[in-house]
Amino acid sequence: MKIAVEGCAHGDLDNIYATLQHLEHTENVKIDLLICCGDFQALRNEEDFESLSCPAKFRSMGSFWKYYSGVERAPYPTLFVGGNHEASNYLWELYYGGFVAPNIYFLGFAGVVKFGGVRIGGLSGIFKQGDYRKGHFERVPYNDSDIRSVYHVREYDVKKLLQLEGAIDVFVSHDWPEGVTQYGDVQQLLRHKRHFEQEIEENRLGSNAGKELLHKLKPDYWFAAHLHTKFAAVVPHPNSNKATRFLALDKCLPHRRFLQMVDIPAAAGPLEFTHDEEWLAITRAYHPYFPLTRQPMQLRNPLNLAAQRQWVQKRLGERGSAISMQFTMTAPPYQANQPRGRAGQLPGHVRNPQTEAFLEFLDLPYLLDHASESVPGQARVALPGPVETDPNEIPLEDDDAGPVEADPNEIPLEDDDAEVPENGALDTDDIDELESRSRCSVVDPDEIELCEDED
Template identity: 45%
Template sequence: MINCDQTLSISNGKMKVAIEGCCHNQLEEIYKTLEHIENGENIKIDLLLICGDFETIRNTEDFNSMSVPAKYRTLGSFYKYYTGECKVPYPTLFVGGNHEVMSYLWELYYGGWVCENIYFLGYAGVVNFGGLRIGGLSGIYNDRHYDLGHHETLPYNTSTVRSAYHMRKYDAFKLAQIKQPLDIFLSHDWPRKITNFGKLDDLLHIKPYLRQDIESGKLGSAACEELLFKLKPRYWFAAHHHVKFPAIVYHDERTSSIYQSEEMNSKTIKNPDEINIDIDEDLENPDEINIDSTTSQPHISEDERRDQIPCTKFLALDKCLPGREFLQILDFPEANGQLEFSYDEEWLAITKATHEFLNLSFNAVSLPRESVIQSKIDPELRWIRENISQKAVGLVIPHNFQPTAPAYGEQQTFILQKPFKNPQTEAFTRLLNMSNKINPDGQSRPQE
């Protein structure tokens, strides 16, 4: 187990996880970088996590479902993995950001395979991989839309194509019901006020224009801030602002600037042409301080005291460009489970218990008190264990990817009038014995 004062680094542990900031449809470059690291360091990377702006562009029609200026509309490489022309070399998991093909991600609202071996965590979700419990929340925060339902659908206009990627209270509410510990949490947006716990001066030196939003409290997500302090995951990874920013949040009754952390001693990969594992680590060690000099309690150092407090290591990363700090390799030596994605019992129970509150209209729907929803979750958890966990295939997520839309180079004359009906979502809702509210009358794949 890595304690709170150890570094994020490459070592000789069992399981190695790579974390990527913003993807921006640079999959080929990211995978080549990982392969370069493996060959140079003689290691094996087991899992890749991507913190949004994935851009699952399958065809030119998908541009109509994205909030991206025309000059930045490029096909990228995802469609090659979608068709199977290129094989995904590492199990890959991602959350959505603010530059996504929203019509495609909506097909997989609960999560699912966007192509073979790349899994979307959903608008909110929890899965297990290799003994690690990984949760996440897609999108970015906007207080004007937070309480609304998921009303956006095709054809998007200039307003709804943006609001479609804004977080909703319902999804954060589901995550807030989690009681069992999380190893990792993924988001695109940062938790609000996370800059209180890292080296703010370093951040502002790189991104000075963030100062106003930080000082006004507008930087980051209020939903993520609430989840950070409620769920207390061991690690939280994010992206969005195209800058590396590490912090450590100590979860006790005091969350003031006394807990501003020294930067995590990370060994960060910049780009395939500039692989340098031995990056300098010019970090200061905190001075020893007395916690309470007025009592008879023994004086302990800040380091010793921090070892006794649960903490979350936060790290935001950049986008995949030359010279940018976009990739991190992290060891999880204690993770010794099967290297495959599986459903999470508690999350399935939460999803089933909250299904009636999923709102597809513009107006907000009142959510129940936590005590009320918890009383619904407990019996659903028993149902999950009796009807899913005990079966032969158990909680293993089936490899049931099926392409729904034509890819670039295939039929290009179709018009996407409404999101495609996705067989994975139909299978998932059947698994939980729930009605399919997501595209129940969705468009079928056009015939070749």
């Protein structure tokens, strides 16, 4: 199976898909699946900016809204995890995973699915120790603190992934597993990112939770992004004959290494997203302990995963394993021809029909709107109306707004060595250069790198 892997998408789906189509034409290959490693930015309309942790000067609608509204259709099945620049209100609707647009699947805050015989696991968000043991307490509309903590990795989701026993072919995260740099060319990394040196020396670069997952799950491949650079490594696993091929990629900009194609051996299976039996059993077992306050998960009784797996096997036998593709819009799409407006009253939590169907499939109660106002089935939002904007208004997130405590894991949208276009997207004149920079041949599983480094 030929899988295209992309780093930080930042909402630029038009250019990403155009690049893949160019690759198919020039390399005479057929891409089966696109995997994006976070900062996807599934912005449906301007209301979603209120749930996106991003300085106002870097806000751009991008092109996802076209695929959400049906103006365009994703030409490739697309799977992604969340990062630290997301429309968190929308992703929370699909906490367990689901289609954010036709043919574009969000893996959830943590999840495992199969695609064409390839078993794919993933974890959304970035690691921050101070929030790790907390529950998912944030609720829409987010305040200035919760808009950042909502995407921090939680122990509950990691514990669920650590229960997996079956082999994982591909694991996807946004930030890197802690310590992975010792297995690759760290000197080359430091030539591109000198400011990582101290964190690498102190073994602080990356996610501690990711490190635990890497050495427990031992996936064949681990794909990530977040640090806006390309880095490859091969991580051996002692006392086993396995090794994980790790690859981090850049963001979608000209002259950047943001895309790679990997050819992965796959068991026979339909090229569609299907449920994973073991993951469904884990989801059922952990559901009663879902922490929805600042308090950590309290596991009061031993988990009987065997009994849950038997239940899931029976249910899959009755209803099948294919994930329903009945996508439903839960907010009005952006209207490009409408004057730019100011977001109105923010809605409460929206019950996404896909999530309701998933929980009904597993015979589980709906908990995502616990202690919050929710709107079953549809959002209480209206298209924004035209207003005059104040150019002197300084948002709280802006880098000129005052001193804040820096978090080394919070990689901002602005990159230290790249100029971001004013509108946040690529010009059409840049596409040919972007395509030529990312054009590489398909590789076999033993060769994680596609292109030789230019320096």
